[in-house]
Each structure stands twice: as structure tokens, then as C-alpha cells.
Amino acid sequence: MSLQKRTLEAFKLLGxxxxxxxxxxxxxEENFCENSPLPSQVREDVLSVRTWRAVVDVCRKWLTATADGGGSASQDSETEEPGPGLWTTLVECGVSxxxxxxxxxSILDRNSQSVEEVGRSxxxxxxxxxxxxxxxxxxxKTFQPIIFQKALNVVYVLSGTRAGRGEGRGRGGEGGRGRRGEGGRKG
Incomplete structure (x- = not known):
């Protein structure tokens, strides 16, 4: 199956x-500054980690395809003709x-408490x-500062550089690792 078809399938799952x-x-309009809870009509499978993993996998394949082929997914298609890029594929499929x-x-803006919510984030x-x-x-206009910051916050929490280990930003030297990253505790 071509990368374009897999892309269509994965992104359609998001509804x-x-x-x-x-x-x-x-x-x-609010520049992603206000909390906008998900609309009630969002399907349950949209909130599934499995759905989001499928989208991540497709995005990673596009990254590989663009690194190898300069922007298209030609090496993954059924023919040798160059294919369109991800954004063209999404537009052609009606994905806004x-x-x-x-x-x-909205997913990143939720307070992730459960394992499922953290996985989705x-x-x-x-x-x-x-x-x-x-x-x-x-x-x-994919770069939006608020979304970018929220995505980085998820990465920070996962790496243990923020509240996860009680080490705040700016403490402990490079990378927030502090003394633990230097091979042990110092008294």
C-alpha cells in the first residue's frame, strides 16, 4: 500500500x-491561548492511543521519505513516479x-491524568x-507558539526534567539533569 493511502487511512481515523x-x-482566532475542550461529537476512537500511534507512524514515514527522496513518497508507492508530499496528500483527501x-x-491542552491520556498527549x-x-x-502556518510549547512540555515531563522528578527549569546544570547525570549524588 502506498504511503498516500496509509496517510489517508490514518488521518481519516482522527475524524x-x-x-x-x-x-x-x-x-x-484565540491563537490557541484559550482552553477549548473537545466538542462532544468527537468519536471515541479519535481519542484512542492506537489511532494516534497510526498517525505518528505515518508522519515518521513521511520524514523518512522526504529525507531520502526530497519531499515525496515515491520509494513507498506502487509505481516509480514521484508522489505528492504530505501536505498535498492531506489537502487532496479533505483533511483540514x-x-x-x-x-x-485540544489533546495537548488537557490535563493528562490516566495512562491513556498521557499516551495520547x-x-x-x-x-x-x-x-x-x-x-x-x-x-x-503549522508553527504555532502555544502548541509548540505544549508539545515541548510533554517532552520535558517525559524526560523527567520538569515536575516529574521535582527538578524545575534552570536547576541542575545542562539539560536539567543535575547531579544525577554526573554519575551520582554529591553530599
Whole structure:
């Protein structure tokens, strides 16, 4: 199966096209600064870590394809002709980049308490960071400072450099590792 087909399948699972336009517009108008809870009509499978992992996997394949082939997914398609990039594929499939970013923001903006919520946040952060690295992301205004900060916060928490270990930003030297990263505790 071509990368374009896998992309269509993975992103359709997110149900981005079903998100209310007014909700998406509100997220963008507020520059992702206000808490915008997910609309009630969001399907349960959209919140599944399995769904988000499928999207992350596809995004990673696009990163590999662009690194190997300069922006297209030709090595993964059934023919040898160059294929379109991720953003072209999403546009052709009717996946709104604005709705996708609003969904990612909403997932990252939730207080992740359960293992499922944390897993979903990690996948949403990975998706966002992958999207930023793909050619064309600038044209679609993918970089949004608030979403970027929320994605980085997920990474920080996972790496234990923030509240997870009680070590705040700016303490403990390079990388927030402090004395633990230097080979042991010092008295």
C-alpha cells in the first residue's frame, strides 16, 4: 500500500473533517491561548492511543521519505513516479490543517491524568513535532507558539526534567539533569 493511502487511512481515523468549523475557528482566532475542550461529537476512537500511534507512524514515514527522496513518497508507492508530499496528500483527501492543529492543541491542552491520556498527549506531541519538520509546514502556518510549547512540555515531563522528578527549569546544570547525570549524588 502506498504511503498516500496509509496517510489517508490514518488521518481519516482522527475524524478531523467532522470537527465543527466554529470550534476550529475559535481555536485559531484565540491563537490557541484559550482552553477549548473537545466538542462532544468527537468519536471515541479519535481519542484512542492506537489511532494516534497510526498517525505518528505515518508522519515518521513521511520524514523518512522526504529525507531520502526530497519531499515525496515515491520509494513507498506502487509505481516509480514521484508522489505528492504530505501536505498535498492531506489537502487532496479533505483533511483540514486548521482542524488538525486545533485537535492536536485540544489533546495537548488537557490535563493528562490516566495512562491513556498521557499516551495520547505523547502521540499528539510527536505528530505535531513531525509535522513541523516536513516540507510545506511553513506554508500551512503549522508553527504555532502555544502548541509548540505544549508539545515541548510533554517532552520535558517525559524526560523527567520538569515536575516529574521535582527538578524545575534552570536547576541542575545542562539539560536539567543535575547531579544525577554526573554519575551520582554529591553530599
Amino acid at each position: 478531523v473533517e467532522e470537527l465543527p468549523e466554529d470550534w476550529v475557528g475559535r481555536c485559531w 490543517h486548521r482542524a488538525l492543529l486545533a485537535l492536536i492543541f 505523547v502521540c499528539a506531541a510527536q505528530t505535531y513535532l513531525c509535522l513541523l519538520r516536513l516540507p510545506g509546514s511553513t506554508a500551512f
